[in-house]
Amino acid sequence: MIRVVAALLLIWEPLNFAVGALTALPTIVYRGWLAATELAAHGVVAAVATSAALALWNTTSAAPRLASIAIVLSVARTIQATWWSALPSATVPGSQPLIVFLTILIGAISLTIVNRSKQFSQ
Secondary structure: OHHHHHHHHHHHHHHHHHHHHHHHHHHHHHHOHHHHHHHHHHHHHHHHHHHHHHHHHOOOOOHHHHHHHHHHHHHHHHHHHHHOOOOOOOOOOOOHHHHHHHHHHHHHHHHHHHHOOHHHOO
């Protein structure tokens, strides 16, 4: 199961950031510094998620802590982008509560898997 969490972190956040950057960059000048700051923060979350995924995949000693941070950042980024964003969004109006609920649920399951994994016990 730890490999599933690693794959989720390795694929979802960088792909989400890439799509967001491709849609936002052509209009970033019109959207202003707030959108540029938000896009940069999303890039940091993608970078942390990628490093956490690689740490989980390689079973390093820092992997559980780094993965926990990455999961919390990913959940926070999704909630922030769902409710308030200066970047373009394709969120259907009225679906925000469901998106937030599913994000928190997946994040909680992922945190449980990472923190209860026997691979990192010493």
